[in-house]
Amino acid sequence: MTAATIIFALVFYAATALCVGGLAWRIADYARTPAPLKIPTTPAPTTTGGVVLRMFREVALFESLFKSSLWTWLFGWMFHVALALVIARHLRYFTEPVWFWVTWIQPFGLYAGFALVAGLGGLWARRFLVDRVRYISTPSDHLMLVLLIAIGISGLAMKFLSHTDIVAVKAFFLGLMVFDWQPLPSHPGLYVHLALVALLIAIFPYSKLLHAPGIFFSPTRNQADNPREVRHLSAWAAALEKVKP
């Protein structure tokens, strides 16, 4: 058991705990906080089914962003779809036997790695080239892109430049999940990749990555437009009715 194995095992446990705990706390907080008024951005669907469809278009196709800016949509959508494919491809390192659709997706996931980095590059370029986006960018906005690009490039490097012992890596992660630690191969590229991924997982609930759960709780998108038909009343608003003016 190398020191690196022990360190990475502990780091991944900590990162996962921070991520799951933080997300659960954040999502519970969103769910608990009342939305006292009906504020869907209209025209809006009038039924729950319609809202589900609107939310699907928003999450899967980035409908509003498409209306707003084609370049941002192009790079942003490319990055997110590529990320989804890359994560799906990585599932083979966490499952045994590997699910059939994960096997099927492997070649797409490979090309998606390039699309991911290209999309991120486009998004980052906007932060320098468009004066409005440059104005609103904070250091963390830049660093988040640097982090994701570095994860992408270090991953691609292991595939195309300097292979690691991927069978051992898989054994390490399968072992982690059942608290049966297996040695992690010694490979600088792998260390960089895994450290950055752990960092990304850890900061997810404490950064702007909260946009992922946030969209589902956005009242302008998740409310049905039916205020005349159904009386909407939050708990604290209902309490006001008991007080005589």
Place this chain on the structure above:
Amino acid sequence: MATAEVIAPPLKEYPVIPILQAGSMASSKPYVANAQMQQALGFPGELVEGWQEKAVFRLGELLKNYRSLKVYLDSCVHCGACSDKCHYFLGTGDPKNMPVARQDLLRKVYRRYFTWSGKLFPRLVGAEDLTKEVLEDWNTYFNQCSECRRCSVFCPYGIDTAEITMAAKEIMDSIGMGQKYSNEIIAKVHKIGNNLGLPGPALLDTLQSIEEDLKEETGQDVRLPLNEKGAEVLVVVPSADFFAEPHVFSLIGYAKVFHAAGISWTISTHASEAGNFGLFIGNYGQMRSIAMRVRESALDLGVKRIVVGECGHAWRVAYSFWNTLIGPFDFLDPNHPVPQHICELTYDLIQRGAIRFDKSKNDQYVVTFHDSCNVARASRMGNMPGGQFEIPRAIIRAVANKFVEMDPDSIREKTFCCGGGGGLLTDELLDLRVKGALPRMEALKSVVDSDGVNFMATICAICKAQFSKVLPYYKFNMSMVGGVHQLVANAIQLGPK
């Protein structure tokens, strides 16, 4: 403070996104409400001792009560999708008028006091202490947002800057830094019943003189009843409809529609205001108590239906919030929507063939339609999503022969605010209002040049007042703007069939 110089930007052939001009609108601030106005609404009279802690405390309370605020302060990724969507940014180039930058004025304080990252690494995530400078920025730039929600259409997470602006205004009110124009108006509603402070006798006098004019014009007894018990419909209109031009022409239109359809109706002194500035200052309690006057009047007069006149934010509050604030409406006729927009009522009558028009009476006009922001993006008419766009247009087509649409990027859900909404319709902000009207003026100029448009119809009292004021700055005739029911009034046939 002398009124700042008012400069209208030149109208361009095509919309152009301006280059950033940092600080260009830093001197545009509203008058601060004085102690008397503040205290009338239960707010502190002046900036309180320890305002910093109290502001942060109030923000904490709002975060517990409004999911929108919490989710929107967390979710922004600074993608810039909204950055070129605000009419005030397009008209001024001031970067703090980009919706995202406006939100960040509050977000940076939220991050500093309510998030781990902002407490530990403020510089990294753009978190900042609530200083006097930040408070000044709030007063300046949250009073350059008309809460029109255009940015929320384009945000991939639906972040609505109006929610952020309302929260900021509520915080400022709670520490004694209210906005004079809005708070003064709210006090008038509580005291007299309408935003303009028009007392009952003056209202009666106005309505009677309109009746006399109508008798002369039409030869018929078209009535504008006040406080009439047992009327079928309570009509709640923006108080500007009682005496301002062009607003009053729409009031005449409503009266003629009710007369032609034979529906009894009444106006109420107690609820002689459809507008609800409680919305603009983001104060639920104020919004509720202003709206409550409508419920009280409806019960007192024993009406069966409530209809709302041509007013944008009023329709938002009525359509989206009344059921929540002052419902349930189980004492009203369930066969009609509650509340109903005057356009819905007129449209139904047209569909049923219950009213007739001579369209040629509007032949002197080439008409276009300006969608008002709160109607377009925060409400609905009829049964279908988008009815708020189709119904007013259907009425215009039924009463006029010549109708032309403006640039598709400037109408329907993408419509531009007139530049005077959100409690900004005040003289000290005139420069901002003129500049904020730029995108609408460019779209209007285009159809004026191509199709000879000479009438821009709209269904909002604020739009009408704002355009009447700013049209001349862009070399247009101020009487180019008017109501949809102004056109209805011109064309409706009142004689026997």
